[in-house]
Amino acid sequence: MPAIGDVARLAGVSKATASRALTGRGYVADETRRRVEAAAARIGYIASPDAASLVTGRTKNVGVVIPFVNRWFFGEVLEGIERSLLSAGYDLTLYNLAQSGPHRDRVFDFFLARKRVDAVIAVGVDLTEREVEVITRRSKPIIALGGTAPGAPRLAIDDRAAASLATEHLLKLGHVRIAHLAGAGSGAAARSVQGLRRAGFLQAMDVAELAPAGGIDDVIEAEMSLPGGYAAALQLLGHPGDRPTAIFAASDEIAFGAMRAAERLGIPMPTELSIVGIDGHEYAELFGLTTVEQYPGEQGRIAVARVMRMLGEGPSALEDPGGAESDVEWTPLATRLVVRSSTTAAPR
Amino acid sequence: MPAIGDVARLAGVSKATASRALTGRGYVADETRRRVEAAAARIGYIASPDAASLVTGRTKNVGVVIPFVNRWFFGEVLEGIERSLLSAGYDLTLYNLAQSGPHRDRVFDFFLARKRVDAVIAVGVDLTEREVEVITRRSKPIIALGGTAPGAPRLAIDDRAAASLATEHLLKLGHVRIAHLAGAGSGAAARSVQGLRRAGFLQAMDVAELAPAGGIDDVIEAEMSLPGGYAAALQLLGHPGDRPTAIFAASDEIAFGAMRAAERLGIPMPTELSIVGIDGHEYAELFGLTTVEQYPGEQGRIAVARVMRMLGEGPSALEDPGGAESDVEWTPLATRLVVRSSTTAAPR
DNA sequence: CTGAAAGCGCTTACAG
DNA sequence: CTGAAAGCGCTTACAG
Numbered sequence: 001m002p003a004i005g006d007v008a009r010l011a012g013v014s015k016a017t018a019s020r021a022l023t024g025r026g027y028v029a030d031e032t033r034r035r036v037e038a039a040a041a042r043i044g045y046i047a048s049p050d051a052a053s054l055v056t057g058r059t060k061n062v063g064v065v066i067p068f069v070n071r072w073f074f075g076e077v078l079e080g081i082e083r084s085l086l087s088a089g090y091d092l093t094l095y096n097l098a099q100s101g102p103h104r105d106r107v108f109d110f111f112l113a114r115k116r117v118d119a120v121i122a123v124g125v126d127l128t129e130r131e132v133e134v135i136t137r138r139s140k141p142i143i144a145l146g147g148t149a150p151g152a153p154r155l156a157i158d159d160r161a162a163a164s165l166a167t168e169h170l171l172k173l174g175h176v177r178i179a180h181l182a183g184a185g186s187g188a189a190a191r192s193v194q195g196l197r198r199a200g201f202l203q204a205m206d207v208a209e210l211a212p213a214g215g216i217d218d219v220i221e222a223e224m225s226l227p228g229g230y231a232a233a234l235q236l237l238g239h240p241g242d243r244p245t246a247i248f249a250a251s252d253e254i255a256f257g258a259m260r261a262a263e264r265l266g267i268p269m270p271t272e273l274s275i276v277g278i279d280g281h282e283y284a285e286l287f288g289l290t291t292v293e294q295y296p297g298e299q300g301r302i303a304v305a306r307v308m309r310m311l312g313e314g315p316s317a318l319e320d321p322g323g324a325e326s327d328v329e330w331t332p333l334a335t336r337l338v339v340r341s342s343t344t345a346a347p348r
Numbered sequence: 349m350p351a352i353g354d355v356a357r358l359a360g361v362s363k364a365t366a367s368r369a370l371t372g373r374g375y376v377a378d379e380t381r382r383r384v385e386a387a388a389a390r391i392g393y394i395a396s397p398d399a400a401s402l403v404t405g406r407t408k409n410v411g412v413v414i415p416f417v418n419r420w421f422f423g424e425v426l427e428g429i430e431r432s433l434l435s436a437g438y439d440l441t442l443y444n445l446a447q448s449g450p451h452r453d454r455v456f457d458f459f460l461a462r463k464r465v466d467a468v469i470a471v472g473v474d475l476t477e478r479e480v481e482v483i484t485r486r487s488k489p490i491i492a493l494g495g496t497a498p499g500a501p502r503l504a505i506d507d508r509a510a511a512s513l514a515t516e517h518l519l520k521l522g523h524v525r526i527a528h529l530a531g532a533g534s535g536a537a538a539r540s541v542q543g544l545r546r547a548g549f550l551q552a553m554d555v556a557e558l559a560p561a562g563g564i565d566d567v568i569e570a571e572m573s574l575p576g577g578y579a580a581a582l583q584l585l586g587h588p589g590d591r592p593t594a595i596f597a598a599s600d601e602i603a604f605g606a607m608r609a610a611e612r613l614g615i616p617m618p619t620e621l622s623i624v625g626i627d628g629h630e631y632a633e634l635f636g637l638t639t640v641e642q643y644p645g646e647q648g649r650i651a652v653a654r655v656m657r658m659l660g661e662g663p664s665a666l667e668d669p670g671g672a673e674s675d676v677e678w679t680p681l682a683t684r685l686v687v688r689s690s691t692t693a694a695p696r
Numbered sequence: 697c698t699g700a701a702a703g704c705g706c707t708t709a710c711a712g
Numbered sequence: 713c714t715g716a717a718a719g720c721g722c723t724t725a726c727a728g
Contacts (some may be wrong), residue, residue, distance in 0.1 A: 001463075001486070003705060014715045019707055026708085027713050046462050050401040051705035054720045059398070061441075069426050075418030082417075082444040086451075091459065093409075094442045096430040103434070111439065114394050115349075138349070227634055260634065286575055286608065351721060362699045367723055374724085375697050399721035402704045698728085704721105712714085 002043045010039035022047065053115070061091040062307060063117035065107065067125050069096060071225065072253065072281045073296050077123050077145060080300025088308055093117060097125055108134045119307045122149055126192055141310035145303045146296075148191055153310075155303050158332035159193050159278075162292045163200025165337055166248050166276045169290070171208050174346035175246040175274060178205065179214035181232050181258060183224045183250040194224070197250045197278065213244035222254050229257025237265050237273075245346050246274040252281035252291055259287060259342070274343040280336075288341035299333055350391045358387035370395065401463070409439040410655060411465035413455065415473050417444060419573065420601065420629050421644050425471050425493060428648025436656055441465060445473055456482045467655045470497055471648075474540055489658035493651045494644075496539055501658075503651050506680035507541050507626075510640045511548025511596070513685055514624045517638070518594040519556050522694035523622065526553065527562035527592040529580050529602050531572045542572070545598045545626065561592035570602050577605025585613050585621070593694050594622040600629035600639055607635060607690070622691040628684075636689035647681055 008018040013032060020026040021036035028036075039045075053059045062085055068074045078094075085092045093116070095107045108131050112120060119141040127142075127149040135142040136151070145155045170178050180201045183194025190199065198219055205212055214220055214236050222232035229249060237243060237258075249255035255277030259269065267273050277284070280293030356366040361380060368374040369384035376384075387393075401407045410433055416422045426442075433440045441464070443455045456479050460468060467489040475490075475497040483490040484499070493503045518526050528549045531542025538547065546567055553560055562568055562584050570580035577597060585591060585606075597603035603625030607617065615621050625632070628641030 004707095005705085015705090016707080016716080017714055020714085023707080029713060032713080046458065048402070048463050048705050050398045050407070050463060051720090052707070053398040054396070054402060054705080054722085055707045057720085068423075069417050069430075070420065070423030072418065075416075075423060078417050078442075079444055082442055086443070086455070086459070091464065092442045094426075094430055094440045095434070096427055107434070110394065111434070114397055116397050116439065226631055230634055257634075283574055286578055286605075352723095353721085363721090364700080364723075365698055368698085371723080377697060380697080396721050399704090400723070402706085402721080403723045405704085699726105700728105701726090702724090704723090707720090708718090710715105710717090712716105 002045045004045070004047065006043060007036060007040045007045045010043065011036045057115070059091075059116055059118050060089060061093055061117050062304075063093045063095060063112055063120045064123060065095040065097045065112075065120065065125060066123040067097050067099065069094075073146070073251075073279060073294075074124060076296035077300040077303075080297035081121060081123075081304055082300075084301045084304035088304065088313065090118075113138070118311055119143070121145060121303050121307060122147055122152075123303075124193065126189065127152075141307055143303055143307055143310070145299060146193060153306065154330050155299065155306065156193075156330070156333060157294050157335045159196035160200035160203070161332070162278055162294070162335050163197040163248070163250075164204040165200075165335075166278060166292050167201050167204035169276060169337060169339070169343065170246040170248060170274060171204065171210075173246070173274065173343060174348075176210055176346065177213040177242060177244040178210070178246045178248060179236055179244040180212055180219040181222045181229060181236070181247060181249045181254050182219040183254070184221045184228070186219070186221060186250070194250055201248055213242065214239075222250070222257070224251050224254060226253045226257040226260070229254030230261050231257070233258035233261035234264070237261055237267060243267075243273075245272065246343070247276070249275060249277045252277035252279035252284050252289060255289055255291070255342075256281075256283065256287060259289070270342055270344040272347055274346075276343050280338065284338070285340070290340045290343040291338055293336045293338050295334060302333070350393045352393070352395065354391060355384060355388045355393045358391065359384045405463070407439075407464055407466050408437060409441055409465050410652075411441045411443060411460055411468045412471060413443040413445045413460075413468065413473060414471040415445050415447065417442075421494070421599075421627060421642075422472060424644035425648040425651075428645035429469060429471075429652055430648075432649045432652035436652065436661065438466075461486070466659055467491070469493060469651050469655060470495055470500075471651075472541065474537065475500075489655055491651055491655055491658070493647060494541060501654065502678050503647065503654065504541075504678070504681060505642050505683050507544035508548035508551070509680070510626055510642070510683050511545040511598075512552040513548075513683075514596050514626060514640050515549050515552035517624060517685060517687070517691065518596060518622060519552065519558075521594070521622065521691060522696075523594040524558055524694065525561040525590060525592045526558070526594045526596060527584055528560055528567040529570045529577060529584070529595055529597045529606060530567040531598040531602070532569045532576070534567070534569060534598070542598055549596055561590065562587075570598070570605070572599050572602060574601045574605040574608070577602030578609050579605070581606035581609035582612070585609055585615060591615075591621075593620065594691070595624070597623060597625045600625035600627035600632050600637060603637055603639070603690075604629075604631065604635060607637070618690055618692040620695055622694075624691050628686065632686075633688070638688045638691040639686055641684045641686050643682060650681070 008015045021028045021033040125147045129150045142152045182198045186194035186198040222228040277291040356363045369376045369381040473495045490500045530546045534542035534546040570576040625639040
């Protein structure tokens with residue numbers, strides 16, 4: 001394992017000069033730099049990141065906390081983040097966060113509190129003030145993507161507007177009995193993604209002077225997954241009362257589950273039941289699902305660009321399409337309504 | 349940011365003793381240990397992993413290379429690995445590997461070659477000898493889970509046997525026109541997962557003295573995804589020739605795509621078409637898919653246990669259900685045939 | 697059982 | 713533009 005001393009000796013310079021030549025910090029004569037680089041290449045020298053971190057305080061490593069990796073949105077985001085980080089020369093340390101509890105505390109108090117990450121990207125999770133503070137107290141940037149982190153920059157689509165848009169699409173088609181399959185916890189956490197989507201739905205319905213369809217409650221909550229949507233939709237559609245003619249699902253995966261439930265119940269789609277989701281899941285096209293698309297891979301890339309900027313990394317390889325807006329201001333990420341065969345005019 | 353010197357001073361001992369008390373290495377009087385621990389807790393001391401790594405050579409960090417995070421199998425494995433690693437006090441550095449090319453070389457030659465990981469778990473990827481050597485030359489353990497790494501321990505189900513089992517299930521039901529939707533690359537890479545499953549299928553057919561159904565080629569290759577299975581199945585089932593009465597899909601996701609294609613073509617299932625997959629995907633039950641289950645989350649756990657053993661970490665919190673077999677020997681991981689409504693007796 | 701000292705492999709003022 | 717020296721925060725022989 002060659003060390004920088006070996007490179008220096010081979011190039012006939014001091015360790016200090018070798019370091020300057022290799023890191024690009026400080027003045028080095030071109031000719032010297034070349035000699036050092038050649039020497040390093042010859043013996044396959046790679047600097048020890050631990051030693052460098054110890055003195056610079058920088059680890060070239062970003063921590064990503066994420067509640068799932070196996071849900072479409074999260075997987076896409078993670079891939080986008082990983083790709084960008086790698087091309088910026090950073091490592092990605094993954095923390096798969098449970099909703100809360102000791103596991104989660106351990107991640108923040110032990111893993112993240114140590115000096116091993118330069119910044120944290122929190123994906124789709126609502127952080128507590130304390131959790132944010134653990135990171136910022138060590139003056140490390142933290143950014144929330146598709147979730148919330150009090151006092152930290154936030155990157156997200158306008159969930160409320162997306163939900164309103166999806167609902168208005170159904171309204172425009174003449175539907176009046178519209179149900180919402182909301183994400184679990186949407187009632188309790190108003191500022192969460194599920195909560196905002198629910199609010200957007202209710203608002204659009206309110207503007208149209210309509211009451212949500214669907215039995216006991218205004219909305220039915222479902223796990224944000226296909227089985228979750230299936231179970232909830234079975235309950236909704238199997239109820240002998242006035243069946244809704246349209247469903248706005250809080251996510252495409254919930255929507256797929258609802259489609260499956262309708263199939264099972266023999267409800268013809270879209271003639272008797274229109275369904276719209278949010279996400280732009282990779283299966284949406286195949287299943288003909290109308291949805292409000294978002295672009296999680298790109299979102300991951302934007303999050304990394306933003307973090308790099310906060311770390312003072314030159315504009316270098318990464319452009320930041322987020323522009324020059326202040327870190328506390330929030331510009332919603334892109335979405336787009338894509339109409340497919342799962343929605344049609346209300347039956348008369 | 350308190351350092352170990354602060355703890356030592358507060359506890360009235362030397363840094364050496366403080367270190368011994370906190371790491372648990374070396375003798376320390378019980379009474380002294382308690383004082384040190386109290387001092388550390390009081391000022392919220394957390395050891396710098398960089399400084400510790402520099403002297404011990406251990407980073408408490410494992411690199412995971414994985415080609416996808418957004419496919420069921422890979423996502424589950426990753427979650428299993430992450431959970432186990434975290435509870436062993438290790439970090440997980442994620443490398444999302446493209447199939448090959450400069451990106452992949454960079455991961456091995458730069459990221460993995462540095463001293464920042466203690467071991468590597470390669471998931472579902474076929475490593476070259478050179479790639480394995482980059483790691484082992486630095487005497488770091490490397491282990492392949494559901495892929496291959498020449499010269500390294502391998503953890504995998506018996507893909508060949510699983511495929512034969514699935515095929516035999518169809519044969520037993522009286523099917524004779526059975527097609528295989530193989531994974532892309534199964535023809536070229538015989539030792540890959542796709543290649544082994546294809547071989548298992550062909551072998552079972554051969555024993556039954558049957559030729560594979562399905563047109564031009566013996567098998568049709570599909571991307572290992574739902575859209576991939578859909579496209580391939582459309583091609584297979586839409587062909588005007590003798591339509592197969594059963595399909596063995598190389599993965600559940602391919603199987604789902606095939607089911608969708610059959611639906612679209614109006615082929616009644618399972619009466620005129622039986623479908624079996626491999627995986628035990630979380631949606632399999634919902635779609636009534638017969639499949640040979642495997643348990644990727646558990647596989648990830650086993651991989652971590654194995655790696656910990658190779659790193660000489662005490663049996664501590666993690667048991668290794670893999671038992672005491674030698675590292676080069678290969679004991680197949682668990683699988684189980686689960687019969688659901690997607691398979692039935694061949695139409696007569 | 698404990699402490700003083702050396703050293704892990706870098707980078708960074710400080711001189712020159 | 714370059715080098716000698718100090719130091720980042722730990723752990724580990726080596727004495728005692």
